[in-house]
Amino acid sequence: AQSVSQHNHHVILSEAASLELGCNYSYGGTVNLFWYVQYPGQHLQLLLKYFSGDPLVKGIKGFEAEFIKSKFSFNLRKPSVQWSDTAEYFCAVNGAGGFKTIFGAGTRLFVKA
Amino acid sequence: DTEVTQTPKHLVMGMTNKKSLKCEQHMGHRAMYWYKQKAKKPPELMFVYSYEKLSINESVPSRFSPECPNSSLLNLHLHALQPEDSALYLCASSHRVGDYNNEQFFGPGTRLTVL
Numbered sequence: 001a002q003s004v005s006q007h008n009h010h011v012i013l014s015e016a017a018s019l020e021l022g023c024n025y026s027y028g029g030t031v032n033l034f035w036y037v038q039y040p041g042q043h044l045q046l047l048l049k050y051f052s053g054d055p056l057v058k059g060i061k062g063f064e065a066e067f068i069k070s071k072f073s074f075n076l077r078k079p080s081v082q083w084s085d086t087a088e089y090f091c092a093v094n095g096a097g098g099f100k101t102i103f104g105a106g107t108r109l110f111v112k113a
Numbered sequence: 114d115t116e117v118t119q120t121p122k123h124l125v126m127g128m129t130n131k132k133s134l135k136c137e138q139h140m141g142h143r144a145m146y147w148y149k150q151k152a153k154k155p156p157e158l159m160f161v162y163s164y165e166k167l168s169i170n171e172s173v174p175s176r177f178s179p180e181c182p183n184s185s186l187l188n189l190h191l192h193a194l195q196p197e198d199s200a201l202y203l204c205a206s207s208h209r210v211g212d213y214n215n216e217q218f219f220g221p222g223t224r225l226t227v228l
Contacts, residue, residue: 032215043221044156044203090155094215099144099169101217103155 002027004093004104012110013081021076021107023091033074034092035065083113117220119204125226128194134223136187136204145187147179148203156203162187194227
């Protein structure tokens with residue numbers, strides 16, 4: 001069955017700390033991978049996406065993610081978080097050419113000022 | 114215009130009411146989606162339309178009735194809902210279902226409360 005697993009449900013960091021959020025997926029076939037962010041009271045926004053090519057992808061606001069095919073992982077990183085990064089982060093996957101996007105359970109990040 | 118708009122932003126309805134949620138995009142996308150998001154949970158797919166035809170219904174109860182009158186509009190008709198249907202309803206669109214790179218653009222959602 002297709003699934004997405006996010007390892008951390010809640011993360012608390014101080015400003016300037018480094019961030020890594022884990023995401024593993026189970027999908028039989030070629031995949032497209034996404035990280036979405038949902039700031040408090042706001043709608044889902046795309047942080048970054050991987051379709052093909054360089055497995056290290058850079059997104060908005062200093063975020064990056066690395067696709068490791070052998071580990072079925074797509075971890076999100078940021079070298080130095082800010083208070084404004086407080087939000088919920090969703091990893092998502094869909095099959096290339098497919099209909100359905102599957103979301104992970106989400107990770108709530110709280111950054112202390 | 115890279116925006117998906119949804120109306121209304123908030124909706125409160127009784128269990129006997131009939132109401133509709135509306136979604137609109139002008140990006141020329143031919144695939145549109147309805148998701149339901151409960152608090153502190155990820156979005157869950159409800160329906161997928163491709164070229165104005167219903168492609169996927171994720172076993173959604175019949176009290177939710179989707180409609181795609183044209184390529185830019187997507188409606189969700191609500192009737193006889195239950196309090197547990199209270200949630201954020203998200204609309205999304207993508208270029209085409211079946212595209213290799215199927216990135217979805219999300220609207221801000223309609224926050225629905227069923228009394």
